[in-house]
Amino acid sequence: xxxxxxxxxxxxxxxxxxxxxxxxxxxxxxxxxxxxxxxxxxxxxxxxxxxxxxxxxxxxxxxxxxxxxxxxxxxxxxxxxxxxxxxxxxxxxxxxxxxxxxxxxxxxxxxxxxxxxxxxxxx
Numbered sequence: 001x002x003x004x005x006x007x008x009x010x011x012x013x014x015x016x017x018x019x020x021x022x023x024x025x026x027x028x029x030x031x032x033x034x035x036x037x038x039x040x041x042x043x044x045x046x047x048x049x050x051x052x053x054x055x056x057x058x059x060x061x062x063x064x065x066x067x068x069x070x071x072x073x074x075x076x077x078x079x080x081x082x083x084x085x086x087x088x089x090x091x092x093x094x095x096x097x098x099x100x101x102x103x104x105x106x107x108x109x110x111x112x113x114x115x116x117x118x119x120x121x122x123x
Contacts, residue, residue, distance in 0.1 A: 001100050002026045002112040009094060012086055016121070020081040022096030022114055033099045034072055034079040037107055038092035038119075045095070047105040051079060059105070064090075080085030086121045094119050 008020040022034070036048040049060045049070035058070050069082040079096055094117050097110035104110075 001061045002029075002032065004096050004098060004112055004114035006094065006096050006117040009119045011120045011122065012088060013123050014088060014121055016086050017082070017084045018086065018119060020083070020094055020117060020119075022079045022081075024079070024098060026077070029077040030074040031101060032103070032111075033103050034070075035097045035099065035105070035110060036079075036081045037095045037097060038090075039095070039116075040092040043092075045107050047107070048094070049081060050103060051107060052103050053092060061105075083119070084107075085092055086119075088121045090119065092119060092123050093117065102122045 003025040004022055006022045012018050031052045031053050032089045035050040037045050038048050039045040047061050051058050051072045067085045072079045096114045098112040099110045
């Protein structure tokens with residue numbers, strides 16, 4: 001069982017930055033690929049970024065590529081999402097998710113989810 005707790009959300013002006021964190025319980029964090037997803041009201045949950053369990057390779061949704069950076073610290077059982085140049089359309093609840101080995105951008109492929117943290121980009 002893995003428990004995930006996100007933090008770092010809030011209100012930020014367009015063009016600003018936020019850094020989200022996701023702390024994971026358990027002793028096998030390094031064997032999980034970690035993803036960030038987001039969901040705005042009335043929309044489906046969408047993939048944002050993934051950092052894979054093996055070698056730490058990353059992938060991003062086109063909408064955030066070049067602005068967001070995902071990273072992980074296996075010693076701290078934590079995954080991060082650095083978000084720069086934020087836009088109003090980035091407003092959503094952001095979720096982290098864990099998938100035992102493997103790699104996918106599909107939400108249905110993940111085994112564990114956090115409770116989410118709200119990010120609002122507005123002037």
